Amino acid sequence: MTEVNIFNNINEEEKKRLLTCLNAKKINFKKEQSIISNIQNTSTIGYIISGSADLLRYDFNGYRTILEKYNENDVFGDMLANTNNGELMVIATSDCEVLFMDYDHLINKCKKNCPYHTTIVNNVINILSDKVNKQNERIEILTKRSIREKLLEYFNTISKNKISKTFYLPFTFTDLADYLSIDRSSMSREIKNLKDEGFIAIQGKRITLLY
Amino acid sequence: MTEVNIFNNINEEEKKRLLTCLNAKKINFKKEQSIISNIQNTSTIGYIISGSADLLRYDFNGYRTILEKYNENDVFGDMLANTNNGELMVIATSDCEVLFMDYDHLINKCKKNCPYHTTIVNNVINILSDKVNKQNERIEILTKRSIREKLLEYFNTISKNKISKTFYLPFTFTDLADYLSIDRSSMSREIKNLKDEGFIAIQGKRITLLY
DNA sequence: ATAAAAATGTTGCATTTGCAACATTTTGGT
DNA sequence: ACCAAAATGTTGCAAATGCAACATTTTTAT
Numbered sequence: 001m002t003e004v005n006i007f008n009n010i011n012e013e014e015k016k017r018l019l020t021c022l023n024a025k026k027i028n029f030k031k032e033q034s035i036i037s038n039i040q041n042t043s044t045i046g047y048i049i050s051g052s053a054d055l056l057r058y059d060f061n062g063y064r065t066i067l068e069k070y071n072e073n074d075v076f077g078d079m080l081a082n083t084n085n086g087e088l089m090v091i092a093t094s095d096c097e098v099l100f101m102d103y104d105h106l107i108n109k110c111k112k113n114c115p116y117h118t119t120i121v122n123n124v125i126n127i128l129s130d131k132v133n134k135q136n137e138r139i140e141i142l143t144k145r146s147i148r149e150k151l152l153e154y155f156n157t158i159s160k161n162k163i164s165k166t167f168y169l170p171f172t173f174t175d176l177a178d179y180l181s182i183d184r185s186s187m188s189r190e191i192k193n194l195k196d197e198g199f200i201a202i203q204g205k206r207i208t209l210l211y
Numbered sequence: 212m213t214e215v216n217i218f219n220n221i222n223e224e225e226k227k228r229l230l231t232c233l234n235a236k237k238i239n240f241k242k243e244q245s246i247i248s249n250i251q252n253t254s255t256i257g258y259i260i261s262g263s264a265d266l267l268r269y270d271f272n273g274y275r276t277i278l279e280k281y282n283e284n285d286v287f288g289d290m291l292a293n294t295n296n297g298e299l300m301v302i303a304t305s306d307c308e309v310l311f312m313d314y315d316h317l318i319n320k321c322k323k324n325c326p327y328h329t330t331i332v333n334n335v336i337n338i339l340s341d342k343v344n345k346q347n348e349r350i351e352i353l354t355k356r357s358i359r360e361k362l363l364e365y366f367n368t369i370s371k372n373k374i375s376k377t378f379y380l381p382f383t384f385t386d387l388a389d390y391l392s393i394d395r396s397s398m399s400r401e402i403k404n405l406k407d408e409g410f411i412a413i414q415g416k417r418i419t420l421l422y
Numbered sequence: 423a424t425a426a427a428a429a430t431g432t433t434g435c436a437t438t439t440g441c442a443a444c445a446t447t448t449t450g451g452t
Numbered sequence: 453a454c455c456a457a458a459a460t461g462t463t464g465c466a467a468a469t470g471c472a473a474c475a476t477t478t479t480t481a482t
Contacts, residue, residue: 057351065354107336121332125318128339135346140268142353143276143392174459181354183440188461385429394470399431429478438469448459
């Protein structure tokens with residue numbers, strides 16, 4: 001889904017030199033491990049080489065909300081603009097390899113030495129634009145007033161991205177409820193209604209929009 | 212509130228030359244006028260010289276949602292990552308002057324000629340980061356499960372930004388309800404509860420957090 | 423200054439949603 | 453293949469929210 005990659009237009013040779021220059025470090029994480037606690041300072045950004053992770057928030061009631069999902073080539077970290085209010089965490093949802101780099105180094109320090117600086121900066125702009133777009137989608141969904149509307153807006157968004165009326169949920173239903181910030185059983189009830197009323201067909205995680 | 216400005220670190224002299232080179236056009240709008248319909252193509256971005264405007268969405272039920280508020284020095288437009296699904300519009304909330312520029316020109320074409328290109332690019336990164344942060348705040352608010360929690364999260368956000376327990380709402384209550392995506396009368400009821408229970412003090416738009 | 427329009431405050435009632443509790447199915451690990 | 457854990461499905465009931473309708477206050481335009 002993510003088209004932009006911080007290393008777009010930088011070949012493997014250049015990339016290797018760049019990583020040395022950036023003092024980048026690769027760390028492996030097992031599924032369920034906490035990634036963000038391994039980030040020492042707020043100017044560190046993480047780049048997912050392989051695997052996946054979630055950005056989570058637990059509020060004081062214990063409610064969990066999935067704020068973002070990260071996959072291969074995604075970048076995360078405070079400098080890429082996650083409000084750092086302490087209750088956030090990034091958890092590996094599968095075994096994954098993460099490359100840690102220093103943001104300031106990436107953006108500023110290289111400026112004089114490194115010919116790939118301009119390319120990196122343009123990639124960062126694209127990553128940020130992409131992120132803003134995804135957040136816009138999320139906001140569109142969350143501002144819908146009912147569970148039904150939230151579900152349909154969410155389904156439409158996926159359908160548009162996949163350019164298909166049929167698609168597979170990238171979530172368990174339990175996680176989807178957290179993502180939409182609604183009660184799981186109420187969501188389950190509403191999905192049943194949508195099915196009964198002929199709006200959608202659904203087998204497991206495979207959903208087809210019938211409208 | 213917005214600290215970053217696309218013309219940061221570019222002096223007036225340089226700015227003038229830049230605007231000529233960018234083929235920038237200034238247009239004045241009266242309060243309530245539609246700004247976005249004046250944007251011809253999606254690579255145009257608007258810069259608010261003075262005044263204010265809202266990015267609005269009307270859904271098929273006629274519900275209005277305020278997606279973003281723009282003030283002096285803010286920048287908006289598709290290239291700065293607003294999902295362009297047709298139902299969006301930017302409306303002047305006061306008389307305002309808007310400077311229209313071509314985004315590609317700003318980012319790419321100038322590259323060889325214009326020494327301020329690097330500065331502009333860094334400013335764009337800051338603007339995007341800032342936008343991601345604001346959207347994060349919005350998402351934090353919208354994912355709260357109850358009207359009470361949404362209100363408190365919103366008040367806390369403003370309070371943090373102003374570094375004060377007392378602040379003035381930048382909204383009418385009617386608009387605030389649209390921003391929080393909740394029913395106005397229900398919100399009004401809950402604000403009364405918060406007041407009665409001693410969580411907040413409120414006179415008009417002046418709110419003080421008492422916790 | 424005045425009238426009209428918009429915003430705010432308030433309340434009863436219908437509806438939706440959340441919650442709890444439990445049954446059933448699927449998944450993951452050994 | 454088996455067990456345990458997680459996910460899913462289901463439902464009655466309580467609580468929160470939305471809706472409608474109206475009164476009151478504030479804002480805006482002339």
